[in-house]
Amino acid sequence: MHTNHDAWVSYLDPPYNLHSMATELKSLFHLAVVIAVWAVASVSLGAEEDRWVAEARQLRAKHQVDLEELAAWCRQRGLAEQAKQTQDLLGRRDPYKLYLPVLPEKVGRAELPADAPADVIEWDTRAAKLGREQANELYELARRAVRGRRLSLAYQLVLAAIRANPDHEAVRRIFGYQKYRDRWRTIYEAQQLRAGKVWHEKFGWLAKAYVRRYEEGYRRNGRDWITAEEDARAHADIHHGWVVETEHYAVRTNHSLEAGVMLGEKLETLFRIWRNLFLRYHATDAQVVALFDGRSRVQRSQRFDVVFFRDRDDYNRSLRAAMPNIGMSIGVYFEQTRRAYFFAGEGYEDRTLFHEATHQLFHQSRRVAPNVGHRANFWIVEGIALFMESLRREADYHVLGGFKDERLHAARYRLLEDNFHVPLDELTTYGMQKLQADKRIATIYSQAAGVTSFLVFYEDGRYRDALVAYLNAVYDGTDKPSTLADLTGTSYPELDKQYRRFIEQSVRDDATGR
Ligand SMILES: [Zn+2]
Structure with missing residues (x-):
C-alpha cells in the first residue's frame, strides 16, 4: 500500500x-x-484470435497429440507409472494462474536405474526426444513472436519450452543460466564458485573452507573465529x-x-x-x-x-x-x-x-x-x-x-x-x-x-x-x-x-x- x-x-x-x-x-x-x-444459454464470446495466438494454440494441440500417443504406448506395455508421467506433462492448468516451472539445477535427464527394463528405456528415449523437439518448436515460435512484438506470448512459449526440455541451452540463456560443470548456473553463481565459495542453505555464500566450522557453530570475524553467540551479540x-x-x-x-x-x-x-x-x-x-x-x-x-x-x-x-x-x-x-x-x-x-x-x-x-x-x-x-x-x-x-x-x-x-x-x-x-x-x-x-x-x-x-x-x-x-x-x-x-x-x-x- x-x-x-x-x-x-x-x-x-x-x-x-x-x-x-x-x-x-x-x-x-x-x-x-x-x-x-x-x-x-449464453453464447460463446469467442473473440477473433490473432495469428500468433492461433499458432501457439496449434503447436500446443500438436504436442498434446504426441504426448497422448506416447502415454497410450506406455499403457499398452503396462507401464502405468510412465503413462502417468507422460500424461502429467500435458498438465491441466488453471487459466487464471501463471505457472513458472521450478528449474532443475542439474544438467541432463534423471538417470534410469541400471536394471531398467527395455520398454522403460525406450519410453525414456522417446520422451526425451519429444521434449527436445517440442522445446525447439516452441523456442522458434517464441523468436518469431518477439519480432512480431508479442513479448508476453513469447515468454509463455519459452516457459513451455523450458518445461518440455529443461536443458535447452538457448532458452536457459534467456532465463539467465549457463552450464557450469554439470549444473545450470547464473553468471554470478559461476563467478562465486570459481572464487572458491559455495551456497549454503543456512549461511548463504561462504568460502568452501569455512563450511565445516560454520556448521560446528563458529563464525568468521575478520581474521578470527568466534562463537555463533558472540557473533549474534555483535x-x-x-x-x-x-x-x-x-x-x-x-x-x-x-x-x-x-x-x-x-x-x-x-x-x-x-x-x-x-x-x-x-x-x-x-x-x-x-x-x-x-x-x-x-x-x-x-x-x-x-x-x-x-x-x-x-x-x-x-x-x-x-x-x-x-x-x-x-x-x-x-x-x-x-x-x-x-x-x-x-x-x-x-x-x-x-x-x-x-x-x-x-x-x-x-x-x-x-x-x-x-x-x-x-x-x-x-x-x-x-x-x-x-x-x-x-x-x-x-x-x-x-x-x-x-x-x-x-x-x-x-x-x-x-x-x-x-x-x-x-x-x-x-x-x-x-x-x-x-x-x-x-x-x-x-x-x-x-x-x-x-x-x-x-x-x-x-x-x-x-x-x-x-x-x-x-x-x-x-x-x-x-x-x-x-x-x-x-x-x-x-x-x-x-x-x-x-x-x-x-x-x-x-x-x-x-x-x-x-
Ligand atoms: Zn503498495
Whole structure:
C-alpha cells in the first residue's frame, strides 16, 4: 500500500475480515450455481484470435497429440507409472494462474536405474526426444513472436519450452543460466564458485573452507573465529547487522544470519520472475530480440537494499521518526532511501515482502519519473504489487494469480455480490492522494487486484503486453488518464464490460471445474 509521498506501505488491515470471507464463500457457491445454469444459454464470446495466438494454440494441440500417443504406448506395455508421467506433462492448468516451472539445477535427464527394463528405456528415449523437439518448436515460435512484438506470448512459449526440455541451452540463456560443470548456473553463481565459495542453505555464500566450522557453530570475524553467540551479540543492533548478499539483494538484518539468507532467497525468486515477466519494462525492443536470439545475456542489475528487523518493536522504533504511523504497517518501501523494510516474527507475511519488493523493483530497475502515479493511474501501481504478492509455490511451480488468492477472491466478491465497480474512465483519473483519501480504499484495492489480473489473463493474455506498456508509461510519467484505453485499443466502457465477463466466466469455470 501507500501513504505519504514516498513511503509505500503494507497495512495490517485486511481488505475485509475473515468472518465475511466465510459468508462470501457461501454466497459465491450459490452464485456459481446460478451462473452455471445461465452458462448453458449464453453464447460463446469467442473473440477473433490473432495469428500468433492461433499458432501457439496449434503447436500446443500438436504436442498434446504426441504426448497422448506416447502415454497410450506406455499403457499398452503396462507401464502405468510412465503413462502417468507422460500424461502429467500435458498438465491441466488453471487459466487464471501463471505457472513458472521450478528449474532443475542439474544438467541432463534423471538417470534410469541400471536394471531398467527395455520398454522403460525406450519410453525414456522417446520422451526425451519429444521434449527436445517440442522445446525447439516452441523456442522458434517464441523468436518469431518477439519480432512480431508479442513479448508476453513469447515468454509463455519459452516457459513451455523450458518445461518440455529443461536443458535447452538457448532458452536457459534467456532465463539467465549457463552450464557450469554439470549444473545450470547464473553468471554470478559461476563467478562465486570459481572464487572458491559455495551456497549454503543456512549461511548463504561462504568460502568452501569455512563450511565445516560454520556448521560446528563458529563464525568468521575478520581474521578470527568466534562463537555463533558472540557473533549474534555483535550484530544485535540493526546498524551493525549482518549484511547477507545474494545475487540481486543486500539484506541487512539483526535477527540472524540464517533469517537474512532465507529472506534473500525469497527475494531472488521474486526477482527472477519479475525480470522475465516485465522484460520490456527494463530492456529495449532491440535488447529483447538479441536476448531471444542468443546474441546477448541477461545483464546483472545493481543490488537492491532490504532491511529486516529482528521484530516488530525494533521496526517500529527505528522507523517511527520517518513515518509516524509505522505501527499500522507490516512492511514499507521508502523511495528516498531506496530501501524496503520488514520485520521477522509475529506479523511477518510473504505477501507483504513480495508487495513492497515489487514497488522497489519498478522504482529502481531503471530511471523513473518523480511522483509516479500522483496525477493519475495510481491504481495500477498498487494493482501490479497486489498481483505479485500472490507469488507462492505449488508443487513444481512458482505460481501467480488464481481466484483462490485472497485478493482476487475479494475482487470477485465485490463486483458480483456488492456490485461495486469504479468505472475505468473514472478510476484512471485518480492520482495517489485522491485514491488514498477515498473511504472505499480497501475495496478499490480489491478491484485494482481484479482488473490487473484481468489484464494479465483475459483471452489468453490478449492485454498483457499493453499492461507492460501501461506500466512503462506510468513509471515514465508520460501517462494520461486515457493511456490504458489507447494501449489496449479498447474504450473504458468496453473494458469495464469485458472485466465483468471475465469475472463471471471465472465463476463458471470454477463451477464446471475447468
Ligand atoms: Zn503498495
